[in-house]
Amino acid sequence: MQQTRHIGTRGSPLALYQANWAKDLLEARDPETDWQIKVLKTTGDQIKGELKDFGGKGLFTRELEDALLDGRIDLAVHSMKDVPTVGHERLIIPALLPREDPRDAFISLNHASIDELPQGALVGSASLRRRAQLAALRPDIRFCLLRGNVQTRLRKLEEGLCDATFLAVAGLNRLGQSARITQAVPTELMLPAPAQGVVGIETRRDETDLLETLKTLNNSNSEIAITAERAFLRALDGSCKTPIAALADRAGTMLGFRGEVLAKDGRLRFSCAEGRDVTTVGEAYDFGYSLGDELRTEIDGRITFDD
Numbered sequence: 001m002q003q004t005r006h007i008g009t010r011g012s013p014l015a016l017y018q019a020n021w022a023k024d025l026l027e028a029r030d031p032e033t034d035w036q037i038k039v040l041k042t043t044g045d046q047i048k049g050e051l052k053d054f055g056g057k058g059l060f061t062r063e064l065e066d067a068l069l070d071g072r073i074d075l076a077v078h079s080m081k082d083v084p085t086v087g088h089e090r091l092i093i094p095a096l097l098p099r100e101d102p103r104d105a106f107i108s109l110n111h112a113s114i115d116e117l118p119q120g121a122l123v124g125s126a127s128l129r130r131r132a133q134l135a136a137l138r139p140d141i142r143f144c145l146l147r148g149n150v151q152t153r154l155r156k157l158e159e160g161l162c163d164a165t166f167l168a169v170a171g172l173n174r175l176g177q178s179a180r181i182t183q184a185v186p187t188e189l190m191l192p193a194p195a196q197g198v199v200g201i202e203t204r205r206d207e208t209d210l211l212e213t214l215k216t217l218n219n220s221n222s223e224i225a226i227t228a229e230r231a232f233l234r235a236l237d238g239s240c241k242t243p244i245a246a247l248a249d250r251a252g253t254m255l256g257f258r259g260e261v262l263a264k265d266g267r268l269r270f271s272c273a274e275g276r277d278v279t280t281v282g283e284a285y286d287f288g289y290s291l292g293d294e295l296r297t298e299i300d301g302r303i304t305f306d307d
């Protein structure tokens with residue numbers, strides 16, 4: 001008899017795109033199984049204000065993980081940048097898909113780049129990291145909240161609610177909206193969020209058959225890079241209330257890593273950049289974690305991690 005497996009996802013167009021991508025990959029690996037998409041609402045999708053006011057961690061993923069634990073779904077597809085660094089003991093993410101462009105996109109109708117934003121321009125972003133990084137570059141910029149899925153935010157920009165906004169290049173590329181990118185911001189100017197651009201598939205640890213299938217979809221460059229980035233994040237904070245950025249890039253066995261922590265107003269910035277020979281996931285974790293730990297010592301209370 002044919003087995004049905006449910007792939008849980010959020011309902012946003014990007015989440016649906018990513019879930020369908022996972023479904024296609026799974027169908028190619030295992031055409032015997034009936035792979036079905038099941039849309040669930042997450043707390044993060046219903047919030048209108050600042051995410052940090054709602055307790056931060058796991059807003060976009062908790063409902064999917066609850067559904068995995070009680071068997072409503074068998075797989076959950078996540079943007080890894082939304083996934084907390086400490087997972088549930090009964091769950092595992094055995095498949096990290098190939099990374100899309102990790103950069104942030106600057107989007108504006110009238111200004112060609114961040115540099116060309118006029119004095120005192122209004123930027124719409126709910127992201128603490130992007131706000132702090134931009135404030136560090138351009139202290140004159142003012143901010144407003146701009147939330148909602150990618151399409152909603154682009155529409156609000158067109159309605160003139162602000163002069164510019166930022167979105168992940170990855171999401172825009174996946175949605176076929178690359179033409180909307182005004183400037184792919186160099187990572188030297190704006191370091192991305194840990195794991196930006198990587199999609200992961202989560203399942204229950206005891207699903208031996210699913211684990212086998214999922215492991216064949218895992219991309220080791222994605223895994224090594226985001227393991228280091230997420231370990232860095234974990235060493236520093238888990239609250240989502242401090243602006244933290246990290247990007248690891250693998251060339252052969254050399255893993256290049258850059259990370260930074262900022263004060264919310266962008267006036268303090270602590271960063272690190274280092275390369276190390278890394279061949280295993282464990283080494284990638286230790287590398288990222290030790291860099292985060294060193295940075296925390298250097299920060300020495302000058303940036304708070306929990307207010």
Ligand SMILES: NCc1[nH]cc(CCC(=O)O)c1CC(=O)O
Pocket residue numbers: 079080081082166167168169170171195196197198199
């Ligand atoms: N927090 C929402 C979120 N989670 C992942 C992405 C983009 C896709 C990705 O990073 O893989 C986005 C939207 C955005 O930042 O533009």
